[in-house]
Amino acid sequence: MKIVIADDHPLFRSGVRNLLGTTDDLVVVGEASSGDEALDLAAALQPDVILMDIRMPGLNGIEATRLIKERYPRVEVLVLTMFQDDQSVFTAMRAGAKGYVLKDADEPELLQSIRMVGNGGAVFSADIASRMIHYFAAPKAASKPEHPALAELSKREMEILERIAEGETNAQIAARLFISAKTVANNISTILNKLQVADRNEARRLLKESREQ
Template identity: 50%
Template sequence: MSSTHEPLTILLVDDHPLVRNGLRALLSSVPDLQVAGEAANGKEAITQAATLRPSIILMDLHMPEMNGIEATRHILQANPHIGILVLTMLEDDASVFAAMRAGARGYLLKGADQTEVLRAIGVVAHGEAIFSPPIARRLMQYFANMQPILPASSFPDLTEREREILTLITMGKSNAEIAQELVLSPKTVSNHVSNILSKLQVVDRAQAVLRARQAGLG
């Protein structure tokens, strides 16, 4: 699977020992894969990643202490070369896009069979991206329905993030929904919305939507 004779080192991150044991047993049966360590939550994952510098991390998302999205973001800021492959039960759009924004290279559901997991590790090891078929279908559907983000020429005073948030506002999303989709705190979203209203010189979201539509969005 690896293009060199050096084994691919893998860090297993999941809060369920049974899942980690199953993955360890699977990966130990493959000659050029080596399980370098395990972590039970996002904070442990960050520590282990810094110490072990694995080639690949199999990352669960829903964990105590710190979730897999935050852990992925932290780890890749320090070690951008590590390939992070999400292995989770979660298949909602918010989780998938949050993982992609955090820098994960792959997204598998825990129902994936052993062959699929091993193939995904190989793909991620070569710097490519891979998604479970149900996730790939969701992505295709999402991009087919996606509205364009406002171009920079419209409202040049807005930052890229503010244009992204304004786009989501025109799609009828609440601050809470925007916070979840962009993996931001509600307070941060609220601050961005205030800045948007101020820069557009409007008093509420409805007027902001009207201005955005006049500029050609939606």
């Protein structure tokens, strides 16, 4: 099983590489220190699994995962990170990651997770699985009627509109959703067009008024 390690910490990559070197079925074919490098290696090497950190310079791990799954769907991604907040977990899943394991996982758990994802399964560390169960078991607030134009927005566009309503800048939205500032700007342009409003202030006002109905 061909593995690529994508993490901006050389010592961590070295530790994982040494661990995989003790196995007979997992071989490290490449290492990346950024999301851009991970994307390039996915194209050049077509690995079975990419171990993907979230926070890396340049293209972050979430956006890299999204692009890899769009372009090379057979390449699986296992997120290996220190971040376990809901936003990171669910954004990674929406991007197409098949697993989410914390860096403090023990060696047998990590090896088993890599093999499961490489064989088409999905895997989450115990802490993450517990968080997901709690999230989906929690009662959801009753939805309020919304302006018809809001129904035209995609899930991602609605996420960005919600962040606009909170007064966040493009840079803040990009950091929260693990996407590039350019992607945020492109989505905002589409949102304004679909809602037929002139600027983000009008979009914010439309959302607020629809929620007050």
